[in-house]
Every structure is written in C-alpha cells, then in structure tokens.
Amino acid sequence: MVEIETLEQLTLKFGHAEDYLRNLFEKATGREISLTVTDNSTSMLSVKTKGKAVSVRLHRIFLEAGANVVDEIAEFIKKGGGKTPHIRDFIRGKRDILNKKVPRRLNAVTLGRHYDILNIYESINREYFEEKVSASITWGTKSPRRAVRRRTLGSYSSHSHMIRINPILDIERVPPYFVEFIVYHEMLHACLGVKNKNGRRSVHSKEFRELERRFRDYEKAMAWEKKSRI
Numbered sequence: 001m002v003e004i005e006t007l008e009q010l011t012l013k014f015g016h017a018e019d020y021l022r023n024l025f026e027k028a029t030g031r032e033i034s035l036t037v038t039d040n041s042t043s044m045l046s047v048k049t050k051g052k053a054v055s056v057r058l059h060r061i062f063l064e065a066g067a068n069v070v071d072e073i074a075e076f077i078k079k080g081g082g083k084t085p086h087i088r089d090f091i092r093g094k095r096d097i098l099n100k101k102v103p104r105r106l107n108a109v110t111l112g113r114h115y116d117i118l119n120i121y122e123s124i125n126r127e128y129f130e131e132k133v134s135a136s137i138t139w140g141t142k143s144p145r146r147a148v149r150r151r152t153l154g155s156y157s158s159h160s161h162m163i164r165i166n167p168i169l170d171i172e173r174v175p176p177y178f179v180e181f182i183v184y185h186e187m188l189h190a191c192l193g194v195k196n197k198n199g200r201r202s203v204h205s206k207e208f209r210e211l212e213r214r215f216r217d218y219e220k221a222m223a224w225e226k227k228s229r230i
C-alpha cells in the first residue's frame, strides 16, 4: 500500500507516465487495456470494448490529472459509462490550454535556411486537422555525420509534446511536398497518440497508415523518398 502511494505521488509530480495509467486502469477494471494518449480535443475520453479487450483513448491533458480524476476514469472504463464530475471539472480548468491553437514557440527553431517549418505546420493543421493539433514544432539539431546510420526525418515526443524535423530536409533539393509529408506524418502521431498495450508501443497502426495515405502528395512523396535515398 505504502509503495503504491509513494509511486503515485512521484508520478503525479512529474505527470502520469502512460504505462502507469494503463497499469492502474487494468488493476481497477481487471481487464486488458490498450491505452492511446491523443491530442484530439473533440473526443477527450473514449472507451471501446471489443470482446475481452478494452481500448481507451485519452487526451494528453489527463497525464497531468490528479488521483480523483484518474480514479473516476477507471470507474468510467469499468462501468462503460457513468457520471464524471471530476473529469468535467478538470477539463474545464484546462480550457485555456485546449483552446490555444498557436503552438508554444518556447525553445523552438522554426525558420530554417530554406523552409519555415511553422508555416508548413500551420497550413497542414488548417488543411487536414481543423487546427486541432497543438504540439510544438522545431527543426531538430544536426547530428554529427558519423552518427547513427538510422535515418530519422522527424519525430514526435508525447512527453514534451514536440515535433522535431531533421534539418537535413532544410535544403532546396528537398521538394516542399516532401517536407510537408514528414510534418504531416509527425502531426498524425501527435493527433492519434501512441497506442500502449502490454507496455509495447505500436506507432504505425492500420488506422495511422490509412490516414497517412490521405496526404495529397502521398504517392509523390513516397516516390521521391525512394529515388533520393535521403
């Protein structure tokens, strides 16, 4: 008991880790939970039950929720519904954050040598996401040439809520639609969240791949990536 309390205090202080929340929900409901933390403010909490599995989608603000809110979510999952006064209060208190459409620019470098990444982000947010994505975006830092071969063109961190785009894309040779595609891909991650099941993360789900194909220059971007070997 004492251990659990200590753990809870610690995680409350730093925000709930996804694994911690998922475990807590599994304990409270006695069911296997697949948890997805999203940035979708039109659906703050949704619970789908399919056979034995329960799939929970939760807005990222709940990572900072207190114990009464988290307990209420667990009850909600367990019963498949019910009254949610704590959850409602909590959402109301976060309204300012939720309504903020302009991404935080703190520590973000958006104007590159060739591309303005914030400009690209904002137009994609309008065109594909109804301006619902609130993650920050920045050009990443250049990694030394000898560094890892693995090419990461973009990344999204649900902890810092930050999209990073590799500055190797900030050159004229890289067509705009390709940079846009990489930004779109990372924004999809921010929007859909990362599914966490049994502590394993599945980032490119079937749903993700389907939405990815909706990008207007999807085929072109794929073809360019293959050809350029960037």
Ligand SMILES: [Zn+2]
Residues within 6 Å of the ligand: 185, 189, 203, 204
């Ligand atoms: Zn990805």
